[in-house]
Amino acid sequence: MEYTVMKEKNTNVVKIAGRLDSTTSPDFEQGLVEYLDPPAGNLLLDFNDLDYISSAGLRVVLNAAKRFRESTWKFAACNMQDHVQEVFEISGFDNFIHIYNSVKSFMKDIEN
Amino acid sequence: MKLKLKIEATADQMTLLCATLENLQKSLKCTDRQMFEIVLVLEELIANVIRHGGGRTVEIELDKEGRDLQMIMCDDGAPFDPTSVAPPDTTAPLQERCAGGLGIHLVKRYVDSFTYRRENDKNIVTVTKTM
Numbered sequence: 001m002e003y004t005v006m007k008e009k010n011t012n013v014v015k016i017a018g019r020l021d022s023t024t025s026p027d028f029e030q031g032l033v034e035y036l037d038p039p040a041g042n043l044l045l046d047f048n049d050l051d052y053i054s055s056a057g058l059r060v061v062l063n064a065a066k067r068f069r070e071s072t073w074k075f076a077a078c079n080m081q082d083h084v085q086e087v088f089e090i091s092g093f094d095n096f097i098h099i100y101n102s103v104k105s106f107m108k109d110i111e112n
Numbered sequence: 113m114k115l116k117l118k119i120e121a122t123a124d125q126m127t128l129l130c131a132t133l134e135n136l137q138k139s140l141k142c143t144d145r146q147m148f149e150i151v152l153v154l155e156e157l158i159a160n161v162i163r164h165g166g167g168r169t170v171e172i173e174l175d176k177e178g179r180d181l182q183m184i185m186c187d188d189g190a191p192f193d194p195t196s197v198a199p200p201d202t203t204a205p206l207q208e209r210c211a212g213g214l215g216i217h218l219v220k221r222y223v224d225s226f227t228y229r230r231e232n233d234k235n236i237v238t239v240t241k242t243m
Contacts, residue, residue, distance in 0.1 A: 021127065021130070021155055022123050022126065022127075022155060022159045022162075023123045023124065023126070023127045051148075052148065052151070052152075054152055054155045054156060054159070054215065054218075055156060055159075055211060055214040055215035055218060056159065056215075058211060058214055059211035059214075062209060062210075062211050063211075065206055066206060066207070066209075069206055069207060082145075083145055083148050083149075087152075087218065090202075090217070090218060090221050091200075091202060091214050091217065091218070092200075092202025092203055092204075092209075095202075095203065095205075095206075096205070096206040096209070
């Protein structure tokens with residue numbers, strides 16, 4: 001698992017590559033802390049290069065979503081591969097996390 | 113194809129096992145998507161053993177015949193029946209959601225049968241999947 005962070009206007013785009021499993025998720029959760037505690041801008045998770053996610057990864061995403069619940073900043077995800085999106089949908093995470101097709105569509109949405 | 117593996121019940125060994133399985137994709141004759149689902153099921157079940165049962169070792173038996181895959185996981189931890197884990201309410205609002213039970217919820221969605229028995233002081237979980 002590796003991730004890069006790119007700041008675009010008021011949004012931190014965190015692009016994660018590889019696997020979010022029981023072994024890698026704690027590191028990713030640690031890395032996200034500075035964007036969550038408290039949220040100081042929008043946070044967009046770019047899953048384009050994420051090949052694998054298990055419930056350990058979902059837990060990190062759920063905790064991040066909760067941190068944004070009472071914030072005026074937005075939390076969202078984008079560019080999911082089909083099987084990753086299916087895991088989100090089976091878990092009902094699509095009820096509270098907006099899944100965009102691209103970084104661009106998120107940016108366009110928050111400008112409006 | 114039949115395969116028997118034994119690992120220590122640790123996260124590192126589990127990761128190694130997942131990688132080993134992915135290297136066997138050709139022999140298992142499954143698609144990328146099916147491989148993802150098989151590895152996910154194994155990770156969730158073994159993670160449960162590590163988290164709840166406190167077992168030291170997990171034995172995994174894979175048996176693929178035609179389109180049918182059977183996986184048997186046997187661990188020496190405390191009695192723990194993963195099939196009885198309460199399902200999460202996936203429609204609950206965000207503030208009420210917790211991550212508990214999600215792993216087993218995913219397992220149930222990706223396998224065709226999921227059974228548990230306790231035998232000789234061991235937990236034995238069997239899943240089958242038709243591909």
